[in-house]
Amino acid sequence: MPNRAWPPSDHTSRSGRLPTEQATTRDVRRWRRHLAEERAEGALYRDLAARRQGEERDILLGLSSAEQRHADHWAALLGDRADHAVRPSLRSRLLGFLARHLGLVFVLALVQHAEARSPYDADRHATDTMAADEKVHGEVVRALATRGRAKLSGSFRAAVFGMNDGLVSNLALIMGIGATGVENGIVLATGIAGLLAGALSMAAGEYVSVKSQRELLMASRPTRVTLEVAPYLDIDANELELVYRARGMGADDARHRAAERLGQHACDCDPSRSAHPAHLPADDLQALGSGWTAASSSFLLFATGALIPILPYLVGATGLTALIVAAVLVGLALLVTGSITGLLSGASPLRRGLRQLAIGYGAALVTYVLGLLFGAVGI
CATH class of the missing domain: 1.20.1260 (Ferritin)
Structure with a gap:
């Protein structure tokens, strides 16, 4: 038509x-x-x-x-x-x-x-x-x-996924322990221990990850040494040409760029052809965020997520009632975090939320069944 x-x-x-x-x-x-x-x-x-x-x-x-x-x-x-x-x-x-x-x-x-x-x-x-x-x-x-x-900064993404990890891991932990039939105090202590261990682990992992990635980016960025030593280079040998070729320029463009730096003539090369993975913009480091920011965000958000499953025990709920309330609270939080990750990835928020809910409940169900089995045999 x-x-x-x-x-x-x-x-x-x-x-x-x-x-x-x-x-x-x-x-x-x-x-x-x-x-x-x-x-x-x-x-x-x-x-x-x-x-x-x-x-x-x-x-x-x-x-x-x-x-x-x-x-x-x-x-x-x-x-x-x-x-x-x-x-x-x-x-x-x-x-x-x-x-x-x-x-x-x-x-x-x-x-x-x-x-x-x-x-x-x-x-x-x-x-x-x-x-x-x-x-x-x-x-x-x-x-x-x-x-x-x-x-969006790396610390924000780390925070979202950190909270989701806290929700799933601590719900699965207390479901498994609670299903064995132990006292509520033991379940609560286990949940608090899981909160602290997981939050500290997430913080340490994020710090090392972001710090290592920043160091890798910094090591890959070209320095200004070529500008500093250019006046002292041998014009005939022209080692500067090798620098530009190593950065991804063609032989002709590298020769002209080196000649320009050495003051022989103006460069008529195509600057866009000097692009190379090593030429990383400063925005990459800014978007990555700092190691301490990523670590603190991960710690706080993992701890917040891991706190939700133990809230019923903190207010005095016991037994199966506490487990059901914990599962409901975590389910609502998983829908929220799943929707946020869906938005960040461009997927349907509802589908991502439901998928996150299914994954979280699936993990909790596995540990709950294992807890029942261990409790039945007296382990």
Whole structure:
């Protein structure tokens, strides 16, 4: 089907007739819903743009303008009937609220999934261009969300996964110990020991990991030694050329760059061809975060996660009741952490939350069954 330039001067649909003259009550209701949704999405992008600067702000405002063009299409079809206000969907109202109160990356991740479910492909009163616009909007939002995820620090990701580890490991631990039939005091002591051991282990692991990665990045970055020693190099031997070739430049470009450094002539090489994995931007180190920040975040979040399963024992619950309450509390927390990791990875928050819940409960079930078996044989 050929695309039509937007906006169509006669507001014709894909079927080619004039829907304004032959609209049914159902058509009018659907157009009003579309109009409300487009206006809400335009406001959403404007709210996000108000909190950004530079290129991201311009892109978000461009998306808002596109949504306004779509809204104008439905308003033109409705004519005087467009004055009848219809509230946007609960999803759109929730996204608008989040846009005003949460970080950009989380909202964009949710918008990314919303844009992927455009109804215009199946709506004969929407133009081909509008349907294509919505697909492009999804890709624009995906790119913005990806950029935002890349800016998230390593310590934040470590914190999210640290809390999830605390939830699963300590729930599995107390489920296994509790199933053996030991006293509540022993279960509580075991849970506290698991909290401290796991939190300290996570903190130490994150510190070593981040510190080692920072050292690796620093060791891979080129130094300024070539600029310092260039005046003393043998022009005929031109060792400087070998440096640039080792960094990934071609032989000709390396020769010209070395000549420039030695003051022989201006370099006419292509600077972009000097790119090499060793040329790491400073942003890489900034995004990685510090070892102490990652360690403290992991400790606090693991400890917070590991604290949740033992809360029922701290308030005096006993036996099977304490285990059930602990499982419910951990299940709710797993849904939250799973949804957050889903947003960070660009996947469906609900699916990731349910998957995390299944994994956590699966681990707890295995240890609970083992605890029952050990308790039955008196181990």
